[in-house]
Amino acid sequence: MTEHPVLAALAPRLALVPSLDATQLEAEETAVLGRKNGALSALLKQLASLPEEERRPVGQAANHLKAQFEVAFAERRGVLAQAATDAERGRVDLSMPGRGRWIGALHPVTQVMDEILGIFRELGFVRVVGPEAETEWHNFTALNFPFDHPAMDLHDTFYVDTGDRRNTEHDRRRGRSSGLFPAQERRSVADRRSPDVGEVLLRTHTSPVQVRTLLQHQPPIRAVMPGMVYRKDPFDQSHAPAFLQLEGLVVDEGVSFVDLKATLTHFARRFFSPRTSVRFRPSYFPFTEPSAEMDVECQLCGGTGCGACKGTGWMEILGCGMVHPHVLRNCEVDPERFTGFAFGMGPQRMAMQRYGITDIRLLYSGDTRFLSQFTG
Numbered sequence: 519m520t521e522h523p524v525l526a527a528l529a530p531r532l533a534l535v536p537s538l539d540a541t542q543l544e545a546e547e548t549a550v551l552g553r554k555n556g557a558l559s560a561l562l563k564q565l566a567s568l569p570e571e572e573r574r575p576v577g578q579a580a581n582h583l584k585a586q587f588e589v590a591f592a593e594r595r596g597v598l599a600q601a602a603t604d605a606e607r608g609r610v611d612l613s614m615p616g617r618g619r620w621i622g623a624l625h626p627v628t629q630v631m632d633e634i635l636g637i638f639r640e641l642g643f644v645r646v647v648g649p650e651a652e653t654e655w656h657n658f659t660a661l662n663f664p665f666d667h668p669a670m671d672l673h674d675t676f677y678v679d680t681g682d683r684r685n686t687e688h689d690r691r692r693g694r695s696s697g698l699f700p701a702q703e704r705r706s707v708a709d710r711r712s713p714d715v716g717e718v719l720l721r722t723h724t725s726p727v728q729v730r731t732l733l734q735h736q737p738p739i740r741a742v743m744p745g746m747v748y749r750k751d752p753f754d755q756s757h758a759p760a761f762l763q764l765e766g767l768v769v770d771e772g773v774s775f776v777d778l779k780a781t782l783t784h785f786a787r788r789f790f791s792p793r794t795s796v797r798f799r800p801s802y803f804p805f806t807e808p809s810a811e812m813d814v815e816c817q818l819c820g821g822t823g824c825g826a827c828k829g830t831g832w833m834e835i836l837g838c839g840m841v842h843p844h845v846l847r848n849c850e851v852d853p854e855r856f857t858g859f860a861f862g863m864g865p866q867r868m869a870m871q872r873y874g875i876t877d878i879r880l881l882y883s884g885d886t887r888f889l890s891q892f893t894g
């Protein structure tokens with residue numbers, strides 16, 4: 519038999535019931551099952567007027583559909599009622615807009631570090647890493663620090679207690695102050711030149727990676743060495759006890775101070791801007807001779823003088839110099855044949871200079887109100 523047109527029209531509307539809101543549900547219930555004007559109710563009332571042979575099948579089909587609608591309406595009413603109570607209890611507010619997705623981003627210092635490494639990669643430098651827990655020999659001795667250099671002092675350097683109570687340089691110094699060891703007990707130069715004897719410490723700079731690189735590779739060497747370094751500094755606006763450095767080392771035949779100046783000037787102009795002025799000031803490091811510090815035009819005032827550059831118009835960005843012949847010799851490189859230059863910079867300070875950040879602690883805070891300004 520062919521389906522009654524009223525049933526054919528109503529059947530598809532059954533599937534739509536679960537998507538109706540409360541007002542629509544009420545209207546639909548009235549339209550389908552309403553006692554006065556509901557389409558199904560009307561059909562059932564009119565059964566008697568149908569031709570004899572249609573009455574039964576149409577009646578059955580209409581009653582079946584009516585039962586299905588009743589179940590669907592009841593279920594939908596239940597769901598909506600539950601949602602309304604949940605919303606009232608504050609658990610789910612169906613009208614609330616969705617939360618924006620939080621997308622992570624690289625830390626501003628990581629971005630700066632990547633950029634610096636990228637500039638040196640263009641120049642043919644390879645990236646090298648070394649250990650953060652270093653020997654006294656790699657961190658100081660091989661780098662030509664004099665035996666009693668103040669940087670080695672307990673006040674500045676974190677020494678690691680290895681439980682090995684050998685008579686090391688550091689023990690000896692401690693002992694001398696407490697009278698435990700006779701003042702004349704001095705370790706021989708040969709002892710001091712042994713990488714395996716002596717204290718273990720947290721490296722105070724990335725320069726020991728120069729030593730490790732020179733010991734492991736024949737020149738020509740062109741390397742950058744990023745990493746964390748540690749000093750017993752207070753944690754204040756401009757100091758942190760753990761901070762980043764980036765070391766550079768170039769060793770080959772015929773490398774001169776001209777190469778140093780050209781490389782570092784190029785770097786500063788790539789990193790800051792093509793017309794940034796730079797200047798080199800004489801300085802001192804035990805492991806370079808001659809030594810210098812490089813300043814760039816203050817990025818905040820453009821060189822006219824402001825609070826950030828203390829009115830000088832310049833900002834110091836790195837230390838550098840020609841690798842000291844003693845360092846080359848300590849690393850078994852012939853200083854008669856090879857020369858080189860080295861430099862060390864602080865990527866965190868460079869990030870601060872670039873973005874005008876005046877408190878280094880912000881870089882360690884993980885505060886998203888600060889960090890979200892650098893998600894670019």
Ligand code: PHE
Pocket residue numbers: 722723724725765766803806837838839860861862863
């Ligand atoms: N190691 C020096 C420092 O920590 C920086 C430096 C590196 C200077 C290489 C010269 C050459 O201050």
